[in-house]
Amino acid sequence: MLVLGLLSSVVRERDVGSNITFSFLSIIIISSAVLIGPVGSALVGAISMAFDRGGRSAVARLFNASMAGLQGAVGGLVYLAVGGANLAQVHGAGVLIMRVGLPLMVADVVQMLINALLLAGIVRLSSGVPPRRFLVQMITNSGVAYIGYGVIGFLFLILWVPADVGPFSAILILAPLFVARWAFVQYGEEQRAHERTLSALVTAVETKDPNAAGHSARIARLAEWMAEPLSMGTQEVQALRYAAMLHDVGKIGVPTRVLRRPRPLSLVDLEALTRHSSLGVKVVRDIEFLSGCLDGIRHHHERWDGLGYPDGLAGDEIPLISRVIAVADAFDALTTDRAERPALTPTQALKQIEQRRGRQFDPHVVAALATVVDRHERPLTTATEEELEQMRGYLDHDDPIAWEHVWTAAPRSRPVVPRPEPATAGPQRHGGDQNGDETPRIPDESAVAEQVRAP
């Protein structure tokens, strides 16, 4: 047992990337509590933990060792106290489960509580986190794992004594668990790889429009912050983060000459530019796990008053994700240095956005932005002289001030009046079903050829 305990503390690996941790040592401690009694189990726990590798301080090591020892001892005592039988004297499936399995599970739960209580205490001492919250968190996080340890420990014991296999049973029991752990580690690695590949997708698009470099990553962080005051659920926050990261990938379908052309832009150019939100859906619609983001990407340029593109949705028809991205988008654009003006301070930018509350932006979401501006420090995106020279005349389509100038300066242009398309209108539409090829409405078809003059 001691040898096993030592081995298990050597192969321990805490972080496998998905909140799933295996502690082989816990299995060993619970099994030895039954097999060799409280004293032996305490020794196994303490000695194994004392030899745990990892660059922890001597104090931490001492604490861990004594905690493992205590767990072992109490586990053994509880097992005996609730009537746990001597393994060698019980026969038959029913008896094994009632006289060994149940007491073992009781001891297992007590061990988990000891672990959680002691950790809550030490965390309280060292960093002042309220112990109750920590306790609840510990138990919800590791409760299932501990039940698993109990079950595996039970199987292990049956194999060791009643089936007479002895120490070799450790190999048989642990082989499937090792493979499971290996797969979880692979899963974690692959997930990180996937995350990085997704952001490479974003970077690839940003090489087309260097003036927007880093924009997507900044929006993703901002949107995540805003999700908190809006009390969005975990799933929704996840979708929001991905949608924010990928909201402009459709720019890949906008000709580079349009993206980099200095103002004035023709209406044809503007129209090409506005197509990016529906094209973005086309890029990512085959990625299944992003299916929750598609509408968010498609509608991130809709306006609260229904004058946005591509579908002219208004108010609550616009998915919440899109409304958040719209606000974050504008805020980031305003706090970025541009050739015609330096970056606005967060307060100035917030003021600009609040002026458009109820017209362009959802008032609730604007309120959330105000909370975020209050709560988080966020640097302005500055540019060097050289970069400013480069972006002279550049139109940032996310900048509400610049966009309004371009839009209202267009001859004979009036507010975009949405013409609902009977086949596709309605808030329930699913972005992925549309092929994204359609042309967004533009103010006036007769003005298409005319030039829009920038201020």
Place this chain on the structure above:
Amino acid sequence: MRLGLRDLPSRLRLHRWLPVVSIAVAAGAVAAAIASPRLPLQDWGILAVFAVVIAVGEVNRIVLPGGRETAPMSLAAGYALAMTWDVGEDYRVSFGAGVVVATTSVGMLAGAVPALIRRSPVRADDLAARLLSVAVAALLFRHLSVWEGQPLLTLQDDWASTRWVTAISMVLVSGVALFVQSFCVAMATASRDHRPFWRSLVDEVRQGAGLGAALAASGTLIALAERPMGIVALPVFLVPLVLTQFAIRRFAGIRETYGQTIRALSRLTEIGGYTRRDHPARVAALSVAMGRDLGMSDRDALDLEYAALLHDIGQVALREPIPGGATMMAAPADQDRIARDGAGIVRQTGVLDHVAVILASQAKPYRHVRELGEDLPLASRIIKVANAYDDLVGEARARRARKHTAAIERIHLGLGYEYDPRVVEALIRVLDRRAAVVGAG
């Protein structure tokens, strides 16, 4: 001749024969079971529980990362059945290998029913491989004499005091049975995908090694635990394997998602108007078929697929699209720059370095290998040829045959200079097979 030998599995269409063989085995087993003396009632109960668990295991099949399908719980239960000897401390079962195989085939067939009802395809050759594997385990454990004319089954009484020897013997039996399974599956894939057999076997063993260890251990666990616990041991001792299966499923799931993301990345150029519709997907399919034909391992084939999907991504940095997106027609210097830009974008992920290396060399002509002694990756040479072919033929349905001939002629002009002759041969083989399929259909 080497070529003839490596083509053997596909020429014999082994993947079609495998199910036939296993049906014959199952029928023989049923016949043997009927002919054998009547079983006691308790044996029937045990067999029924096993059949149910095997069926449940078949329903819960998983897809391994890399795309192979398998049913770990069903296999583990099958091995356990093959090695069952005492159920409860004073009861010994009296059935032989024939009954084991008959029970397993009943369970497997029952497990395939839901899939058949849903009209989702059931891979008969995988099912056959699993059944044969259980049959081998049963024969090895119950009938093969290993020591003084006794099979392992009866030797268990001599090993009562050294039960770990029993455990090791069971792990070995399962190991051999698993190898038989890998062997059968490798034969089937070699035959179906036109790959060299040896390569398939190595991939199969490598991919299945982890799960195989868990499987062999689980089968052994159940068979051993049946003695103290009775038949309850079967569901209870499958618990660790269920956890393993869950973990592997998660792993395979994220792999799948990853593939989808790469395919989405590959469509960037298409949506940007840089390449023709589905060009990256066509080049990828053609490249992988050529790579398989040339004996690439699963891992290399995956890198090749990703590289082929992303081979035009460098065009994203271009200011204006190339007419028709055909990089083949672009000037060599431009081709090289696109290749380098693409590699740069892919390298930014920090996780696709192999793919970046392939991309960086995809435009280099084959003569560099001979004249400058450069080491061009095989994958790059494959993508160069596949890309050229697709650029030349295009998606046109009309006059396809003539375009095909013209494309092959054009590629032949660059043989040994632009293109690797060995790779071009593979291209021709792959295209011939496709034509044969189209012609037959």
